[in-house]
Every structure is written in C-alpha cells, then in structure tokens.
Amino acid sequence: MRFTVVAAGAGSTGPRAGVLETAHGRVETPVFMPVGTQGTVKGISPRELREVGTRILLGNTYHLYLRPGVEVIRKAGGLHAFMGWEGPILTDSGGYQVFSLAALRKVDDRGVLFRSHIDGSEHFLSPEKVMDIQMVLGSDIMMVLDECPPSDAPREVVGRAVERTVAWARRSLERVGPRPPGRGLFGIVQGGLHADLRRESAQALASLGFDGYAIGGLGLGESREEMLAAVEATTEHLPPDRPRYFMGLGTPAEMVAVIARGVDMFDCVLPTRLGRHGTAMTRRGNVVVRNAAYAEDFGPLEEGCGCYTCRNFTRAYIRHLVSAKEILGLVLLTHHNLHFLHRLLAEARRAVLSGRFEEWSQEFLGGFAS
C-alpha cells in the first residue's frame, strides 16, 4: 500500500492532500469513509455509493465476525465479492465494538472475552485472531486490535490501555508479516486526553513501522478544544509520510478543524444515521426536514447540490416520505448526506492543492451552523 503526500500546508501537521494506492484502487485524501457495519452501508447500494463519491468504505470486523461469520465471507471470496463493492475497504479491528457494544467478560494480555450483542454467545478475540479474520475478509487496510478505555477512565487505566495496545500492535505486525501488495496495516494511537500518553503511544507505534496511524479514543464526549489538543499531541509524533485516520468523526466543522491539523481519513455513521432520522446535512448546518416547517417547501434539500436527491425531489416530498415512514425518505436523505460529505472533503483537498485551505475553511465555517 502506498501513500503519497502531494501537497501540504505548514509543517508536517498542517492540512495536506494525498493519494492512497491500494489493491482495489486509488483514493484521494482527505477522504471520508462511509460505514458498512454489517456488509452494507445502511440504505444505499454499492453503485449509488460510487455515484455519491465514495471511494473507500469501512467494514466492521466485530459485526461481520458474528454475522454472517468469517466462513461465509471466505467462501464468497472475501468481503469485496460478498458485498459487491469493488473499491478499497478498510476494516476496523472490532476493538471499539467489543468495548462499547458487547457484554465484555474479561480483558487480559491475551485478548478479550465477550458475549455477542445478538445472541449472547461467548467469543474470544486476540490480536492475532483479529489479523487472521481481516486477512480472510481481504481488507485493503487492516486495523490492529486496541483497548479502548471509557472516555472518563482514570489516567492509570488509560496508561495501561496504551501499553497493552502497543504490545498488541507489535503482535499484530508479527502475525501479518510482510503485507500483500496494495494492502496495509494501521496502528491505533490511544492515550485519551493526556498529551504525554498520546505522545508515548504515537512514538511507540511509529517505531514499530505501520502503514498508517489511527487516532482512537476521541469524539466520545470530550470538548472540542480537548479533542483538538489531543489530535495535535498525536499528529506531531507521527511519521509525516504515512496516512492518519481519525476514527469515528463525521461532523463537518470538526472534520475541517482536524484536517487543518494534518489528518487524512475519517469514518462515521453520522450521515447515514441522520438520514435515517429525517435530517439533511448542508453547508449551513443540519436541516431537520421531518419538521412540519418543510411541509410546503418545494426547494431541494440544499440549493446548488447536484446529487440525485436534490436534482429530483423537494423538501416537501422528502418530509412527506419521512412522516409516512416510507423507506425512500431515508434512502434519499442518506444519498444526499454522503454526497455532501464527500463533496466537502473534495473541496478541502482542492483548497490544500491551491494553497488556500485557511481561507476556504474560514469561509466554510463562517456559513456553517453546527
């Protein structure tokens, strides 16, 4: 897997434009990755993903491991073939889901024992097993298993999670060995809001030599200032020639602020979840189109938007669909929201390339109500 920074702002931690070359194609960064939790991005087909501008998507190892199970996907020829998506796929390690969604039974140096949120069955995941699963899935980008302490965990708990995550990262590298062509393995920086733990985590992972680095454990309730400080405390200790991925961020204003600090990749359920709940993302902020105020609004979700939804349907129609609980309502909103985020990040990239990211970001944030 290759990553090339084609343009960068001030220093190694300013905004940058890059190109990621994977076994399933080329991805320009900054990039937003829609979340395909259960082998599908909720409410949108692969060809529509391509149409709205998706170039890489995220799969959830935890969910796919539980259902349909790794054997089914192996027999299908891997996750790309199973779900009919020909572009690159990044799979997470399942760590976040095990720590947030499953009934956690026990964590020790060997791995995590947990109960499925679907049927209560007991499962064990180790760093090695998580690698084996992602190799079978055929992910273009694999993530190491990490320990994710709660956002309000005491410092010593966060510190131990950093140590264990680094130890697990080393074992993950050993398990995978040389990566197949066009495929990569990312480490995950933990450390909560503690600048010294973030530094320690970033440096330790960087010295192990990953193909990219994720920033984990943020966007979990801390303030915007705390989040941005933690990003800064991380990126300055990461190799400038490798991609950086902020896990779980999808709010426009925060993404722009984090891109400004040298991050290249994002994923979030926000655009699809908002779509399912009757809300459109626009340059002026969210439009809760299910509100009665839009019952006779015959404009598009967003003026000037070129997506299928905005070219063909009105707020009044979509509001009707949402009120009547019609599937097409959430489908059209999901389509628009993903198109919106992809377009936003493509604009950010062009702004970096033309050397005017700062002006662009001021202009965007000036018109945006988060």
Next chain:
Amino acid sequence: MRFTVVAAGAGSTGPRAGVLETAHGRVETPVFMPVGTQGTVKGISPRELREVGTRILLGNTYHLYLRPGVEVIRKAGGLHAFMGWEGPILTDSGGYQVFSLAALRKVDDRGVLFRSHIDGSEHFLSPEKVMDIQMVLGSDIMMVLDECPPSDAPREVVGRAVERTVAWARRSLERVGPRPPGRGLFGIVQGGLHADLRRESAQALASLGFDGYAIGGLGLGESREEMLAAVEATTEHLPPDRPRYFMGLGTPAEMVAVIARGVDMFDCVLPTRLGRHGTAMTRRGNVVVRNAAYAEDFGPLEEGCGCYTCRNFTRAYIRHLVSAKEILGLVLLTHHNLHFLHRLLAEARRAVLSGRFEEWSQEFLGGFAS
C-alpha cells in the same frame, strides 16, 4: 387517452396485446403497475422503477388525500411532479381503502363517511369529490368511486353495491365531463361471484361509455375457479376496444390465466411486500431467501435474470442482509421482484404478438410452483 388492440387471440375475450397512449407516455399491455401507496413505491426510487421496466404506476387516492393532503400536491404541481415520476399514473378512487382500511362510519347514496386510519379524523368522500381530487393529482387514469362489499356478502348486498356503483359512475362521468387529452376515466365492475350481477354491472357501465373498465371485488379469498369464472362473466360484456384492468392481482400464475381471458392491466402490492419480507419471485415460484438454506448459496436470486440485483449479488448476501434487518436486503429484493413481473408480462405480450400465447403459457405454468 387512446387504447389500441394490436393483436388478439380467439374472440374478444382471448389474450391480447395493446398500446395505451396517455398524457405521460405510451404503455404496452398487458402491463403490471407497481403500487405507490403513499406517493412512493415502497423501497424503490423513480429511476430504478424505470430501470426495472415500470411504465405506469398506481397511486392511492385515499392515502394521498389523508397524507400529505391534496393541497400540498396541488402546490407541488400534481402527483407526477410531487413524487418525481414522469411516466403515466393511474390513481384508484380510494373506495377499496375506505371499505377495508378506514373505520367506516356510514355509506349512503351521497358517498362514504369514514375515520382516517392514521389519526381517527372524520372525512367524507363522494363520487364527485373523488373526481375533483384525482383531477388535482393529475392522474392519467382516474377511477370512479365504487362500493366494495366484503367477499362473503349476501347476494342482495352485492346487488345493491352494483346499483350504487353504477349510479356513482354516472355522476363521476358527469363531474369530469370531456376528459383532458391523454387522460381517461375507468368504471369499476362489481358483482362478486354472481355471473348475472357481473353482467348487469358490466353492461350498465359499458353503456355509460368509459375509457376503460376495471374488475373489482375479486382476489379477496375466493377460489381460483370462482375468480376466473367471474372474470369471464365480466369480460364478455365489456367493449373489446377498451382496456380492462384487474384490480389487486399480482400472483404470476393467476395473472397469466387472467391475461388469457382478455385482461390488460394489473396492480398489486405483492412484489414489494414479498421483497420486504425476504422473498424473491422467480419463474419456479417464490424463493424464501431469508431461510437458512440460502446462507451459503452463492448463486443469484434467479439464474438468467438480468436485473441489477441478480447481476451483482448472491442469495447468501441477500439472506445475510435480510437476517441482519438491513434496508438494502428489501431494496434488492423489491428491485428483482418488480423486474421479474415486468419481464413476465413483456413475455406474455410477445407471445400474443407471435400467436403462441397458449404454448407460452403452458410452458411457463409447467415450470412454475405457485
């Protein structure tokens, strides 16, 4: 609105191929019309409808009248503009829904008083009001308000419903007057399973001179033989140069049998409803793809099918989506099921045109398990 029979089998009640010319385009018959109950065919967008072969769809006056309401659709510029569908639309009169879905308060010669199934509010629909609503909707084909007695109603109740439906049909014609170019008004034949009442109803309506004739009150639990006998008792008394529409039929074997008896148009929620419940329609009968038997079946829903779903996805994948309650599962099934029915009726048409409907229908029915 023009209708031309371009080929017909034996007599005026054999299978036929026709062309319907409406204000929003040309429709070849026999034709299946997907049901767009609330201003959308459930689980599929207008451009995908076009792709699967939909040429005309059905809108439900009852549902649209209650939500979003006629005023919203008027302001949107009519139903075509509101829902983004550029092809022809047939709207039903709401009669069936009032008699089956709403809490019926009172029926008399003036019309029907009922309570909304959504919020319990009280509404009154007369034959005239139903015409006014459909004129605002901008339907290419409007249906008269009819009285639909339950399928097990005594003969005298059915007889009175026939009389009232004819009286209402006359008032509907008077209300509309000369139809605008490319738009038509259909009468609805009632009479239950009584051949003499069917004849009486058909003859009375035919003498009034509608642009087409619907067969109502069937497919409600009677046996296949009773249903077909009632169709025969109807079609022989209908003008041969006008389209005939069997309301609410969508099972493949029955459609083929009814086409053989001179019917041109169909609508049904079956393909979309089966799709939402994890079932695919195929030439060999229904495939309940949500069953565990398909967990590792990597073939398409139907061999040889050229739809987007069958070209790109396996039964195993769709089964996984259905199990995981993912929207894309029902979306892909709905897409296939509509494509299947449209293709089936296009084949029936070609068989009529080539003078081999009988062989074609034997061949189809021989391989089909209903």
